[in-house]
Ligand SMILES: [Zn+2]
């Protein structure tokens with residue numbers, strides 16, 4: 035790993051450990067294999083959002099050319115959000131692409147991702163299906179996102195009706211994640227989701 | 234046809250030369266004024282590097298107080314250290330800021346933009362400024378008529 039990248043990550047790491055967000059438990063940063071090229075981030079779902087009470091893990095890969103190029107970050111915890119792929123966890127956020135600036139740090143990036151959970155940008159979607167639901171039926175979107183937060187991120191609100199429907203598909207031998215994606219995609223209409231899965 | 238080409242400041246392709254479609258499309262949009270929509274949008278990728286001339290001529294200053302660090306490598310500056318200063322007054326190690334400005338043209342801290350050597354980008358910036366001015370004029374006009 036290039037010298038400047040490794041040195042900078044070390045300085046950032048020290049800095050972030052002293053930050054009030056780490057002290058307050060809203061973000062976390064950990065090394066993976068002590069290599070400085072790969073880290074694991076953690077953000078708390080912001081209050082007053084469907085992600086509240088959930089803990090979301092992020093994979094952070096630091097390129098050789100850091101900080102002249104942005105870190106590569108994706109959600110490892112599955113999440114239902116217009117700007118995050120519900121399948122791969124890829125994030126659509128301008129500062130991780132063409133709006134990157136070398137003075138941004140892993141701390142400011144994690145805080146920006148957390149802010150994205152509070153204020154989605156459905157007009158610049160990463161996941162078109164989620165964005166469509168967000169625009170057309172915000173209540174159903176909020177319920178779906180809360181359900182995903184409960185199942186994958188340890189959020190507090192179980193939604194009985196959704197769990198029942200997932201169970202119906204599980205009983206048909208469908209994989210759990212696949213069943214959940216299909217139901218979420220087809221607005222929790224069991225018939226359409228089933229048709230899609232078996233077509 | 235040659236007359237028309239000359240009038241538009243264009244020239245015919247040499248044998249085996251490929252047209253630069255992006256440049257042509259950009260010129261077409263700019264010169265014929267179909268640019269309202271294009272300008273409303275942002276530059277679709279990282280802006281180009283700062284002009285080499287400008288980077289070369291950035292002033293060098295000396296660090297006089299303690300506690301500041303370079304926003305790129307995050308290393309603390311020593312008192313008496315020579316650093317490069319951007320027009321926005323943000324200071325960097327000369328090597329650090331040169332690498333960055335060779336990638337894109339703005340201050341990594343506040344996004345103050347330096348000129349570039351990229352003709353299409355400079356045209357884009359001018360048009361954007363012009364359309365912002367136009368919006369402002371329209372707003373002034375509107376307010377004067379309806380207030
Ligand atoms: Zn530096």
Ligand SMILES: [Zn+2]
Nearest residue numbers: 321323340343
């Ligand atoms: Zn600046």
